[in-house]
Amino acid sequence: MMGNxxxxxxxxxxxxxxxxxxxxxxxxxxxxxxxxxxxxxxLMRGMVDDMxxxxxxxxxxxxxxxxxxxxxxxxxxNVMEPPSGKLLEVLNRPEVVAWTTRxxxxxxxxxxxxxxxxxxxGIEPDRERGIxxxxxxxxxxxxxxxxxxxxxxxxxxxxxxxETGLGKRVVIMSQDQENEIADRGFRIVGIFDSKLDQYxxxxxxxxxxxxxxxxxxxxxxxxxxILGTDYRDVEGLRQMVADAAGPDVEVLPWNKLDPYLGSMxxxxxxxxxxxxxxxxxxxxxxxVNTLVMAVFERVREIGxxxxxxxxxxxxxxxxxxxxxxxxxxxxxxxxxAAWATIEPLKGGIDVSIVGQGMEYWGAxxxxxxxLYLKDVILANIIVIVLGFFASLSPxxxxxxxxxxxxxxxx
Amino acid sequence: xxxxxxxxxxxxxxxxxxxxLTVGAMVFSNIILVFxxxxxxxxxxxxxxxxxxxxxxxxxxxxxxxxxDHKIRQVVPDVEQLAAKxxxxxxxxxxAARASAFALVSSADRSYGLQITGVEPKFExxxxxxxxxxxxxxxxxxxxxxxIVIGRVLARNLQVGVGGELTFIGSARDGSxxxxxxxxxxxxxxxxxxxxxxxAEVPLRFFQxxxxxxxxxxxxxxxxxxxxxxxxxxxxxxxxxxxxEDLVIHDWEALLPGLKQAIQADFTxxxxxxxxxxxxxxxxxxxxxxxxVLERTKxxxxxxxxxxxxxxxxxxxxxxxxxxxxIGLVLGVLLGGALVLWFGSHxxxxxxxxxxxxxxxxxxxxxxxxxxxxxxxxxxxIFISSIVASLYPAVRLRFMEPVAAMRAA
Numbered sequence: 001m002m003g004n005x006x007x008x009x010x011x012x013x014x015x016x017x018x019x020x021x022x023x024x025x026x027x028x029x030x031x032x033x034x035x036x037x038x039x040x041x042x043l044m045r046g047m048v049d050d051m052x053x054x055x056x057x058x059x060x061x062x063x064x065x066x067x068x069x070x071x072x073x074x075x076x077x078n079v080m081e082p083p084s085g086k087l088l089e090v091l092n093r094p095e096v097v098a099w100t101t102r103x104x105x106x107x108x109x110x111x112x113x114x115x116x117x118x119x120x121x122g123i124e125p126d127r128e129r130g131i132x133x134x135x136x137x138x139x140x141x142x143x144x145x146x147x148x149x150x151x152x153x154x155x156x157x158x159x160x161x162x163e164t165g166l167g168k169r170v171v172i173m174s175q176d177q178e179n180e181i182a183d184r185g186f187r188i189v190g191i192f193d194s195k196l197d198q199y200x201x202x203x204x205x206x207x208x209x210x211x212x213x214x215x216x217x218x219x220x221x222x223x224x225x226i227l228g229t230d231y232r233d234v235e236g237l238r239q240m241v242a243d244a245a246g247p248d249v250e251v252l253p254w255n256k257l258d259p260y261l262g263s264m265x266x267x268x269x270x271x272x273x274x275x276x277x278x279x280x281x282x283x284x285x286x287x288v289n290t291l292v293m294a295v296f297e298r299v300r301e302i303g304x305x306x307x308x309x310x311x312x313x314x315x316x317x318x319x320x321x322x323x324x325x326x327x328x329x330x331x332x333x334x335x336x337a338a339w340a341t342i343e344p345l346k347g348g349i350d351v352s353i354v355g356q357g358m359e360y361w362g363a364x365x366x367x368x369x370x371l372y373l374k375d376v377i378l379a380n381i382i383v384i385v386l387g388f389f390a391s392l393s394p395x396x397x398x399x400x401x402x403x404x405x406x407x408x409x410x
Numbered sequence: 411x412x413x414x415x416x417x418x419x420x421x422x423x424x425x426x427x428x429x430x431l432t433v434g435a436m437v438f439s440n441i442i443l444v445f446x447x448x449x450x451x452x453x454x455x456x457x458x459x460x461x462x463x464x465x466x467x468x469x470x471x472x473x474x475x476x477x478x479d480h481k482i483r484q485v486v487p488d489v490e491q492l493a494a495k496x497x498x499x500x501x502x503x504x505x506a507a508r509a510s511a512f513a514l515v516s517s518a519d520r521s522y523g524l525q526i527t528g529v530e531p532k533f534e535x536x537x538x539x540x541x542x543x544x545x546x547x548x549x550x551x552x553x554x555x556x557x558i559v560i561g562r563v564l565a566r567n568l569q570v571g572v573g574g575e576l577t578f579i580g581s582a583r584d585g586s587x588x589x590x591x592x593x594x595x596x597x598x599x600x601x602x603x604x605x606x607x608x609x610a611e612v613p614l615r616f617f618q619x620x621x622x623x624x625x626x627x628x629x630x631x632x633x634x635x636x637x638x639x640x641x642x643x644x645x646x647x648x649x650x651x652x653x654x655e656d657l658v659i660h661d662w663e664a665l666l667p668g669l670k671q672a673i674q675a676d677f678t679x680x681x682x683x684x685x686x687x688x689x690x691x692x693x694x695x696x697x698x699x700x701x702x703v704l705e706r707t708k709x710x711x712x713x714x715x716x717x718x719x720x721x722x723x724x725x726x727x728x729x730x731x732x733x734x735x736x737i738g739l740v741l742g743v744l745l746g747g748a749l750v751l752w753f754g755s756h757x758x759x760x761x762x763x764x765x766x767x768x769x770x771x772x773x774x775x776x777x778x779x780x781x782x783x784x785x786x787x788x789x790x791x792i793f794i795s796s797i798v799a800s801l802y803p804a805v806r807l808r809f810m811e812p813v814a815a816m817r818a819a
Contacts, residue, residue: 357670
């Protein structure tokens with residue numbers, strides 16, 4: 001059997017190169033197709049990954065705990081107690097990579113020149129590091145030092161709109177729990193440059209303690225943000241936290257907090273399969289055509305082989321072997337080409353020419369292609385398996401020839 | 411019938427399976443292109459129209475610099491006069507004046523900082539879809555009334571309903587404090603979360619009084635008769651602007667650069683994918699035609715020695731491809747068109763689209779439309795690239811030696 005297989009493969013190999021032009025053209029088509037499958041998938045994956053990561057670091061974390069009324073009415077009226085007891089114990093388990101508490105309220109910020117509406121976020125600076133973008137994105141001045149820091153960290157775009165800058169004073173106005181206006185002057189101690197302009201205009205960061213004092217809420221907080229190990233698999237983490245947090249609060253994963261991002265990830269998974277299959281189908285016509293031609297021009301030869309005692313089964317496997325061989329070579333080169341084109345682009349592709357458009361989709365203006373092994377494997381499996389089935393028909397026909405007729409065919 | 415044509419047609423059907431497989435590749439790609447391009451045309455059109463209708467309009471007259479800074483002092487003087495003049499000059503009703511400023515809006519229990527827009531109650535419904543999206547109450551009625559309409563999410567956040575009172579405080583044009591009490595007369599629901607959360611509209615004259623604007627406003631919104639007439643409308647409007655004022659007209663691409671670029675980004679990535687399909691079809695055609703030429707070497711050698719010129723043979727091969735591509739084009743357009751028609755009546759949707767659609771001002775089902783460009787653009791490109799692909803085998807014939815060719819096995 002093994003010897004048989006070796007002969008079949010050797011025959012297939014030699015047959016392939018009898019008409020080298022046809023084989024090379026088909027090979028080129030397969031290589032381009034495979035390259036396109038993997039390259040495009042890596043680009044799209046990279047974009048969506050970045051969107052999701054940026055989205056997650058724009059505050060949600062992987063799982064959040066809120067007062068159940070907070071999402072509809074995100075004000076200081078809907079606060080919760082800081083984690084304690086069972087919840088605190090769960091949060092300090094190894095499954096939780098990081099967690100932090102925040103006070104988050106709508107506020108109005110005024111400079112001498114202008115006024116804007118923003119989201120004021122009171123943070124624990126040390127805990128916040130690694131969960132949201134702010135600590136890393138401060139490019140001018142400093143990050144907050146403690147939860148009682150009296151300074152304010154704002155986005156670059158906002159300072160431009162307000163015509164203010166580092167070291168300047170601004171006034172923050174918000175509402176306390178009695179619905180009275182609470183206001184306070186802050187000095188801008190840090191400015192952050194975020195990947196997305198909208199964050200720079202929307203978020204203003206201050207120490208959590210300072211904000212609690214301003215709004216007179218004691219140690220109450222708006223939310224707990226929790227980071228687990230993998231954003232693709234948060235249900236376990238959510239369940240664990242929800243069990244510990246009890247029924248009085250709402251525990252939600254990021255893909256429920258931001259349904260757009262959540263659906264994006266699912267849509268992407270679907271897109272990858274559809275794209276690979278479509279490219280394959282476009283290829284398959286050529287593949288089958290090549291095999292049909294290869295069989296047709298060898299009718300007499302096949303008839304002779306049958307007459308000499310080669311079983312139809314052997315003929316079938318020989319044609320299939322030709323097809324698979326062609327696909328395997330095409331896949332190998334295609335995979336390599338994809339890798340070779342993606343590798344130099346790992347540093348990011350600058351698409352800032354349509355930067356504001358990318359932001360419209362929620363993506364940043366630098367694309368980092370993400371080559372996943374599972375996507376590459378998926379592409380290869382789809383091509384081989386579907387390629388096998390596409391080749392069955394010409395191979396089957398070849399094996400069914402009547403030897404006498406085949407030999408005498410002109 | 412021309413003899414070359416007859417030869418080409420017969421040659422095609424000498425190898426039926428091969429021809430059909432090649433045509434099949436064309437038809438398959440054509441169907442996908444017709445469907446995708448129709449979907450894109452429909453989506454982009456809706457994105458643009460819905461967004462512009464809800465927000466910026468096609469064109470806006472503004473003070474120079476207002477677009478970047480949005481300062482209350484960068485005004486369009488005599489804004490209602492200008493709007494009226496533009497209405498007359500452009501012979502359309504779809505022109506409306508606006509003004510906007512930042513204010514802290516408070517209900518009994520809640521306060522939010524947001525942009526308040528002053529609009530002309532009479533003309534705003536002509537340029538914007540929002541007045542038609544009022545779900546509770548009514549739109550503003552009188553230019554001077556102390557009324558306000560707000561979005562559904564904002565109403566929920568402020569915990570007010572129709573008939574409720576809101577106060578707002580902001581800074582007026584002259585730097586003084588602008589404050590007023592208004593009654594909520596309507597609540598709109600656009601489904602676009604940004605608008606529903608952030609937009610509040612009051613009558614223009616009331617706005618001018620409150621914010622010490624005099625007769626000034628911040629923009630005049632103009633809707634062109636259609637998207638392609640934006641440029642023409644713009645130049646006509648420019649001629650109507652008063653001399654000596656520092657006014658400029660921005661089109662929607664400048665007002666919402668993100669929208670245009672989002673479409674460009676999507677368009678580019680889509681064309682990368684189409685390009686791959688087109689190249690794959692071209693390879694398929696190249697392969698078929700090269701093989702069909704090679705296997706006829708002997709035959710071509712004979713007819714050449716009988717006096718047929720290589721040029722004529724080349725035309726024959728090109729004609730064969732053209733015939734094949736025509737069949738592919740016709741079938742592709744028919745089947746693709748049928749697919750588009752089907753989705754035109756049933757609507758197209760995919761899992762996850764609903765969540766995404768709201769972000770781009772799209773409905774959650776898209777009803778495709780059969781358009782000339784959508785039907786023919788993709789298939790035409792496949793048609794042309796098929797013929798280009800067969801140039802190589804056709805040109806090869808010129809270098810064929812009849813004697814050597816006849817001896818070929």
